[in-house]
Each structure stands twice: as C-alpha cells, then as structure tokens.
Amino acid sequence: MRRPRPGDRSGIRWRMLRRRLYAAVPVLLGVVTVAFGIVHLIPGDPVQIMLGTGGAFVDPEREAALRQELRLDRPLPDQYLAFLAALFRGDLGQSLQTGEPVTALIAEAAGPSLALAGTALLLGLLLGAGGAVLGQLTGSRVLRAVLSRLPVLAMSLPAYWVATLLLQIFSFHLGLVPALGSTGPRATILPAVTLALPLAGVIAHVLGSGLRTAERESYVLMARAKGATRTRVLLRHMLRNTAVPVVTLTGTTVGSLLGGAVVAETIFGRPGLGRLIVNALQHHDYPVLQGIAAFLGVTMILISLLVDVLYTYLDPRVVSTAVWR
C-alpha cells in the first residue's frame, strides 16, 4: 500500500467523511423519529384537533377517514414502520388543508428560503468578517472602538424593527426596491439584509474577540519577529486559526435561517419555509409539520457534515485526531 505523502491528506479526509456519514445514520433516524412523534405528542386526540376547534361537532365519517389516512387506527409500531417506509420512498403524506403532497409544498417553499438564506449568509459573512478584519487592521482608535462595539448592537436589533425600518426607507421613501413579494433578486435584498445584520454581528463578535486573543499568541509574535507586516500576520497567520469557531457558528445559523425566517418572510410577504410552518401550525396541518421537521433535520445533518469537512481544510490537526479516535 502506498505510504501517504506528508501533506497529502485527501485519503484521510475521505476516510473521515465516510465515518461521519456512518455516524449520521442513527442521528437521521433520531430526527425522523422525533418528527413522527409530533403527531403523538399533541395533547388529546390529534384527529379531533386537526378537524375542529375545541369541542365542536365533528363528522364521524370524516374523522374515520382521516384516522385511516394517518394510520392512527393501527398499532404504534405499525404506524412507525409505515411512516419510515413512506419516507424512504420520498412520501411525506398530504397536506390536510389542500391535499397537495407535502414534498411538493416543501420543494416549492424551499426555493425562496434557500435563496434568502444563501444571500443573508453571504452578506453576513462579508459584513461580519470584513468588520472584524477592518477593526483589527485600522490604525484609527475611534474606528477600532466603534467596530468592536457595533456587533453587539447588530445582534440585539429585533428583526421586525429592522425590517420595518428598511421598508420605510428603501421601499416607501426611496422606492428603490419592491416592498412585497418574491419576484426577482431585487425583492430578496431587504429581507436578506434584515437576516444578515444579526448574523454579521455574531460573526464579527466571535471573529473579533478571537483575533484580539490571537494577537498575543506566540506564533503571531514569531511571525512579527520575522518582519511580517500587520496585514500579513492577520491574513496569513491569525485568520485561519480563528476561523474554526466562526465556521461552527455559521453552520448552526444556516439551519435557523432556513426555518426561522418567519418574521422576515411575514413582513416582506415572501413565500418560504417559515411561512409554511406558521401556516401549518395555524391550521393544525400536522403532516406538513412532520415533513418540515424531517426536512430541516436532514438539512442540519448535511450542514454539519459540510462543517466537519471544512474543519479539515482549516486546521490540519483535525484530520490526524479524527482518524484515531
């Protein structure tokens, strides 16, 4: 067998990825089990709740039909296995409201959500990392002080307030972008900024404090002792060492951007997963909720896999410890 060249890490990386994939299987099962459990965790009879409000009259025939459709008339293990089997075929059931397949609903809503989350993520990274790097490099004390305090402010701004403010200024006052809807990239700008601001704050906060700590590290002093400029030390030495927590943080945030953009989607009148969740909750549309929970769970697993792979590019130590643990 070929002895791996030092520095050639792709073999080890693939082995690690394979192990992580195996490890993801039980997590995946856990996630779909929880999603399955949603219907059974509703206090009272889920069919009653889904069909009516409170103790109002319910058509017994409809009730029986729904019970059968949701397989609630069968023993729990049967239900569970049937749910898994359907899931395996990519069948998440039908919406109680419209009768459309849940997968179609999710696919429809995921598009705008992904576009929004992606744009917000990119903006947040640019603003956050840019702010932290600028704060570190600037010679101006005032700018440094401002940039080190701004992140906390950005994190604490409530989304509904930012969204309303942005709408007031850029749509109603200046008329630069449409206020509502999801048509075209221009309509994505304002909601993306709304979501990006707190994200940028968190990233700038974590990266900034990481960089301020790294400044005193021995390897940074050594680099400066070689004659490196501050810019070189920051870009070449400090940034990659500080990036790991930022990547972790970004990974966990993406999940919440996908499913949690309720406020932004509501205010800007955008379709998306957040809206779909709110709508399904209001109408007790449990198959849809089940489907979204499973979808977001799987997405989170994929993101954390991606984050794990990113680690191995950022920090060579990750690979060597991962192989023998």
Next chain:
Amino acid sequence: MTAEPLLRIRGLTVSYPAAGAEILTSVDLDAPAGTTVAVLGPSGSGKSTLVAAITGLLPPEARTGGEIWFDGLALHRMDEATRRRLRGRRIGTIPQDPAVALNPVLPIGVQVAEALLIHGLAGRAEAGRRAIGLLRSAGLPDPESVAARYPHELSGGMRQRALAAAALAAEPELILADEPTSAVDVVAQAGVLDDLAAVTTGTGRTLILVTHDVGLAIERAEWGVVMAAGRTVEAGPIRRLASAGEHPVTRSLMAAAPHLRTARLRPGSAALPPARAQGRQEKRGRPAELLRLDRVSRIYPPAHRADEPVPALDGVSAVVHRGETLGVVGESGAGKSTLAALALRLTTPTAGRVLFDGADLAGLRGAGMRAFRRRAQLVFQDPYAALDPQMRAGDAIAEPVRALRLTGRSERAARVREAADLVHLPVTLLRRRPRELSGGECQRVVLARAFVVRPDLLICDEPASALDAAVQAQILQLIVDVQAELGLGCLFISHDLGAVRQVADRVLVLRHGRTVEEGPAAETLEKPSHPYTVALVAAAPGRRNPPPPAVSPAATVPPGGIHP
C-alpha cells in the same frame, strides 16, 4: 570590549503605566559582534521583556525609555516601518516554547521560508528550496518531508530546530534566543545549541542567549549579564561571574545550578529533625518491593495507516522498592511518559505485566482500583497546567480526599493543613488561586495534593523542569524529605540528569523504548558503561562547568569536569 559592540543598551526602562507596573527599571548591556552573551536571572526578572524591547514587539500599551543602539542605529528612535524591516532580516528571534511559537495551521516549510519572502530575498519557489536547505542545516533528517509537515506532527526537539531554521533564514547578524531549549530534552538541547554555535562562531554573528539555566550559559557564552527585579546587577566574562560573582543574586544563581557531581540529596536537611529521619532509615531494613514492571511493551497505532506500528516501550523491566527512588532518563520519545502511564494504569501494556504490591494492575476492578488510585499519585511538569485555575489551593489539595471519600468534612480540613505543612506551604496561601501563586508555590500545591491521600508510590514526570534553578533545588529537596518521611517509593522521570542525580538511588536509561542501562545512580551517571549513556551524560549542561563555589571546592575536581 574595546570595539563598538553590535548591540548597546543604556538605561533601558519598560513600564505599563495603566497597570502601574515597572518591568525594567535600568538595563545596560553590551554585546560585542561575534560573541555569545548570556542573560541570566530568576524568572520574573524581566529577561523576556528585554528581548521584546530589543525587537520592538512589546505590547502597544508599554512605555519604554533609555537607548538601544544596534550597529550604530538608534532603535529607540526608529519608526515601526523601519524597525519592521530589521526584524527577521538583521535581528532574528528564537522564541521560548516551540509548542506554541509555530503556527499550527501552516506547513513547516512555509514558515521557514517566510522571512525570505517578507524581505524579498527570494521568490516563492526559490524560498521553498532554501527552506529545505535551512531545515537540513538545522539538523533535521529528511528535510523535504519535514517541510511538508505541520507542527503537531513533529517532536519538541524537531520543532525547536525548525524554529531556529525560521529565525536564521534571512541570516540575521544578531540572534536573540529566549530560553531556546527549556522545553526540549538534553540531547535535542545540545543539538540545537551546537547548531546555534555553528552559525555564530566564525561568522561574526552575535547571539544573545536568555536563560535561567546557568550550566548552559557557562558552557555556551563568553559574556554574562545578570538581571534581577528589572535591572542588570552584574555583567562580565561568564566564567568570572561563575567563580567570583559579587552580587548576591549572581552567587545564588550559580550555587543553585544543578550539577552532575552533586551527590544525592539527604533527607532531613531542611524539613525534618534529623533524629526522625534517621529513625525511618533504621526501621527500613530490607525494603519491600512496591512496583514491578515485568517486560512491559506498549504499542501505539501508527500515524499513517501504511506505517509500521511503533512500540513506545519494548520489553522494559523495572522495580521500585519502598523508600527508594528510581530515576528514569532518556531523550524525548524514549518511552519515559509511557512508562509512567503504565505504572499508573492510565494505559495497559500490550505485553508484559505491571505488579503493584504483588497484585497485577490489569486485574484491578472497583474497590481494588480505587485503593490503587489512592496509593499511587502523580506529579506533572507544569504546575499551572496541573491545577484548575478556578480552584483555590486548599480546595485543590482537598479534592482527592473528597473524590476518594477518605474522611469526613472536618477531618478533611485537618488533612489538607497537614499536607500543606509537609510541603512547607503557608496556610495563608491555601485561599489563593493558581495565578496568584508563584511556580514554586504551585508545584508545592501539586505535591501536597499528591501527599494528602498518604500514597505509597509517587510518580514524578519532570517535576522541577519548568522551574527556576533555585526553586527547582527546593522542590527536589522537598521530594526527598517527604519521601523519607512517608517511606514512599518514587518513580522520577526527567531529562535533567543533574536533577536525577540529586534524588535517585537507581537509574534506568531508556532509548527508543528499550532499556539501555540500569544501575545505582552515582555509578551509572558518573561512570556510564553503555555508549548511549556516555553520550547522554556528555550532552548534559554542567558537565564542563566550573564547580559551583558554594558546593564543592574547585581543587577536588579535575578541570574539564567528569569524564567517563
């Protein structure tokens, strides 16, 4: 010193007005071109601050005064951009701890080549080639492979050499080495220093060697500067300082230097009334066997799957009796720490047996295991790392008593005081946290934590190596005293042969996981028979030192020290 020195410092001060701290109050130093100047002093005397002041890498909040002249240039008046161009190009720095001074996420070759790129001395490809040559001349085998590796894939000694290669890449005239070898073993230390000596002697380069290791300074430097509490107190030819130093700090530094010729420390010299210690000695008679390692091997999986597995230990046998100290010496990678881990059953042997008081450690479960955890205690090298920074000293000492549920609450306090007493730790310090204690005080806390459960076996892994010579001497004395008082068996692991000579009754020499030699400490270290032990002893600093004035008179020792 008639010619203008390459580096001249006059009245240098460094202070932190915000913290109200004056680190350097008055430092004068002359480093003639082409010489090696040792800067000596106890920790906290400002040695590292001096180095940072010369390179101009003090924290921004520091205020400096006085003059620093380098080759006719006034560094103290120079702007940052000009000064930066000197760093790495004309003034090279080798920092203290190789474990943290290399960037963990960049390959070694890139870090070695960096100074060449920064100062425009070579293009990217050329710098990479030169880096491999630099690594080779720094004494690293297979430099092509080393250049592609990351810091965590190298041993401490290799990292230190890589750092030296990085610092010397642009061939600076002045080299500042801040404790360059305190973190590596004697053999690597000798190698690194030989390499440094090779680039300084005959090339007209100047080396400022900052160290608390007097033996090393005497061996390597022509001039010495002694610092204490932020000022230079004495300067001159190093040999004159060693034999006829006038300042009390100089004299105490020189006297405390551990020495291969110093005999084993006697218990009772400080801690106990002699009568008590003697009583122990008489009672002892034929000491019972406490720990036996019976042809133990330990194989770790290789770093790369295709490599052969490397045995960290390969068929090593050793015995520790009650009241006796077995010193374990060897280079890093010799298997010393694996031996300790096996003796404590922190890991299990892949072959062979470890017997404690006659019982095989592999068979211990439940209560037997808990009893063993009480009876065998461990002391590490770095006392700050071994203590929870949030925990007060008294709580740290009480922790094993609590964890092992040995006594009730009221008796626990008494046990803690008793243990503190044993290590001469004032009761007032028990309320402090580690960062409020000195290194020596911290190591006393660690020792008290080991002694509080009244163990039978003490395993010390480099217990004094991170400490100043003077404090080191106190800690070693303490270990010897308490050992006699409690009748402990002791496994003392160190790369410092001087320290081992002072505490060990017998010595086990390891190399690449195998026993090289074993025997009484005095004989083995003074008349080593195996060639490897001879080399190890030869590499130890202090071998060629003039004897410390306070310990033994010069007349009894042949010039040139001990020869095998």
